[in-house]
Amino acid sequence: MSTLTLDTELKNRIREIVADVLEIELDELEESxxxxxxxxxDxxxxxxxxxxxxxxLNISIPQNAVDGLTSLGAAYQIVAENVAEPADRG
Structure with a gap:
C-alpha cells in the first residue's frame, strides 16, 4: 500500500477541527x-x-476509526484513507 499524502490546505483544516474540538490553540497541537x-x-x-x-470534509469514516484516532498524525492518516477511498458501501 502506498503512503497517502494530504495537501497543506487539507492538513490545516484537519488541525483547525482538532484544535477546535479539543478547545486548544493551534500552536498547542503537536502531530505526535x-x-x-x-x-x-476521552x-x-x-x-x-x-x-x-x-x-x-464531506467524507464517511468507519466507526472503528475511533480506536485509531489517538493523535494529529493518526487523524491525517484516517482522513487520507477516507478521502482516497470514499465510502461506496451500498
Missing part, C-alpha cells in the same frame, strides 16, 4: 501528541472529532 494524555480527550471527544471530519 496523544489526544488523551496531552489534551485530556472517547466522546474523539467521536466528536470524527463527526466534524465527516461534516466539514
Amino acid at each position: 501528541s496523544n489526544f488523551e494524555d496531552a489534551y485530556g480527550a 472517547s466522546i471527544v474523539v467521536i466528536e472529532i470524527l463527526a466534524r471530519f465527516e461534516r466539514s
